[in-house]
Amino acid sequence: MRLLPSLLLVVLVSTAASAQSGGAADPHTLRTGRAFEAARKQGSLALHNFLVGMPKGADLHVHLSGAVYAESWIRAAGEDGLCIDPAALDFAKPVSGKCVKGEIAAADLLNQTQAPAAQGLYDKLINAFSMRSFVAYQGWSGHDQFFSTFDHFGGTDKRHTGEWIDEIVSRAAAQNEQYVELMDTPPFGHAAELGHTLGWNTNMADLRKKLLDGGLDEEVSAAKERIDSALVLRDKLEHCSTPEAAPACKVQVRFIYQILRGAPPEQVFAQTLLGFEAISKLPEFVGINFVQPEDGHISMTDYTLQMHMLDYLHSVYPSVHITLHAGELAPGMVPPEGLRFHIRQAVDLGHAERIGHGVDVMYEDNPEALLKELATKHIMVEINLTSNDGILGIKGLTGEHAHPLPYYRKAGVPVALSTDDEGVSRIDLTHEYTRAAEEYSLSYADLKQMARTGMEHDFLPGKSLWAQADKFTAPVSACRTQVLGAEKPAAACKTFLDSSEKATAQWEQERRFREFEAKW
Numbered sequence: 001m002r003l004l005p006s007l008l009l010v011v012l013v014s015t016a017a018s019a020q021s022g023g024a025a026d027p028h029t030l031r032t033g034r035a036f037e038a039a040r041k042q043g044s045l046a047l048h049n050f051l052v053g054m055p056k057g058a059d060l061h062v063h064l065s066g067a068v069y070a071e072s073w074i075r076a077a078g079e080d081g082l083c084i085d086p087a088a089l090d091f092a093k094p095v096s097g098k099c100v101k102g103e104i105a106a107a108d109l110l111n112q113t114q115a116p117a118a119q120g121l122y123d124k125l126i127n128a129f130s131m132r133s134f135v136a137y138q139g140w141s142g143h144d145q146f147f148s149t150f151d152h153f154g155g156t157d158k159r160h161t162g163e164w165i166d167e168i169v170s171r172a173a174a175q176n177e178q179y180v181e182l183m184d185t186p187p188f189g190h191a192a193e194l195g196h197t198l199g200w201n202t203n204m205a206d207l208r209k210k211l212l213d214g215g216l217d218e219e220v221s222a223a224k225e226r227i228d229s230a231l232v233l234r235d236k237l238e239h240c241s242t243p244e245a246a247p248a249c250k251v252q253v254r255f256i257y258q259i260l261r262g263a264p265p266e267q268v269f270a271q272t273l274l275g276f277e278a279i280s281k282l283p284e285f286v287g288i289n290f291v292q293p294e295d296g297h298i299s300m301t302d303y304t305l306q307m308h309m310l311d312y313l314h315s316v317y318p319s320v321h322i323t324l325h326a327g328e329l330a331p332g333m334v335p336p337e338g339l340r341f342h343i344r345q346a347v348d349l350g351h352a353e354r355i356g357h358g359v360d361v362m363y364e365d366n367p368e369a370l371l372k373e374l375a376t377k378h379i380m381v382e383i384n385l386t387s388n389d390g391i392l393g394i395k396g397l398t399g400e401h402a403h404p405l406p407y408y409r410k411a412g413v414p415v416a417l418s419t420d421d422e423g424v425s426r427i428d429l430t431h432e433y434t435r436a437a438e439e440y441s442l443s444y445a446d447l448k449q450m451a452r453t454g455m456e457h458d459f460l461p462g463k464s465l466w467a468q469a470d471k472f473t474a475p476v477s478a479c480r481t482q483v484l485g486a487e488k489p490a491a492a493c494k495t496f497l498d499s500s501e502k503a504t505a506q507w508e509q510e511r512r513f514r515e516f517e518a519k520w
Helices: 006-020 027-042 044-052 070-079 106-111 116-128 142-152 158-173 189-198 204-213 216-238 265-281 297-301 303-316 342-348 367-376 385-392 405-410 429-439 444-456 491-498 501-517
Strands: 057-063 083-085 090-092 177-184 252-260 285-291 321-326 354-357 380-383 415-417 466-468 471-475
Touching: 027 044, 027 429, 027 444, 027 501, 044 429, 057 380, 057 415, 057 444, 070 106, 070 116, 070 158, 083 106, 090 142, 106 116, 116 142, 142 385, 158 177, 158 216, 177 285, 177 501, 189 204, 189 216, 189 265, 204 216, 204 265, 204 303, 216 252, 216 265, 252 265, 265 285, 265 303, 297 303, 303 321, 303 342, 321 342, 342 354, 342 367, 367 405, 380 405, 380 444, 385 429, 405 415, 415 429, 415 444, 429 444, 444 471, 444 501, 491 501
Parallel strands: 057 177, 177 252, 252 285, 285 321, 321 354, 354 380, 380 415
Antiparallel strands: 083 090, 466 471
């Protein structure tokens, strides 16, 4: 694999991006771009301040639990009457209503943080629940720290889910985001039990029938109850549909059904089938994804098998959207042969419409052909810069651990920035935009292209506002004579927008761009 010199690569990327977005930018984008460059010259803080208000559209790769900040987990533990193990730095349920010796009630900790010892424990909890203050040491990497956090902050009551959604969308609204797809794992205990009882069967059609005959889809109602109650609480907290409605009410939320890939095949198949059933019946769920570390033993040994599961289930449920964690691997993490096929199989077998991370793309067999396939099929890559750095050590433009973002852009592959786990990483989406601009010399037009790309590839139902996929130069014919984002589009355009949630959201994004760019 021959790598281009980093400076030449930046030039090629900029040229490709200009061609991809239709050449010369409109006057509003150019004027705003000059203000962006002026902010860049002033430094990171000025650039961040500029980008906070930029319309960012969607965050399409965000885990619900990982997006919650550690402080919120500790507060919830106090409200739930949980105990804290100071040694393990995690939560425990009280025994007979009391914390066992050595533990401290979370509520007491919160009440005592004026004392240095209590504040010290509070700080240790935040560090254990996140990447804050983490420095890798022998035998414990950023990968280890990141994935261990989820075990530390587990155990709080699911009644807080609406609060977590409110936290995420409130943060999104403050950064001019308008749509998020939250990855979540609904209850699947009955599905797992059925899978273990039946065992693995390579005849997937037969296994599907037996699982459904066993009542697997009964848990769809549990997923609905959980999401419905959470969304009701979210609306209540934000005073939606009242004169006091918070800005967060305007952030649309949909859910991606998470599948735990690090389980035996009979459980993975059962849970995946349950996910396809749930997505087919519940409009709040718009797609499916496999989660857990991709370098795990089962994740690696069963990867191809799991892609065949998706291949079969896609044939039964062709309308279910699929986005997959694929290529979240780095050299040295797995044997070289483990880097050679995950993204390609996610696309060719797993029918992925979007790829999460995709950082090992240049180590796949024939990466140039793979990049061309991704571009031709308009398969978007969800770019998570801080997560890739913290977990994999993937960053920058040079070395074997360089980030492939410039290669994706040079090849015309659609890309959009996302946060992955903003609570664990202690970031937000504006941080990712700032980092992308600084580390990869991206312009305002480049970032605007990425923001539009995210809305183009969300899983909202309906046709796109744009006449050609990933070309944001001309809308569909019904809206071609309109000012994009106008409050009162003409009849034909309004009829089209009313028929498509996706196009309506894109129209709103254009309104926000007009409003933002008018400032400069």
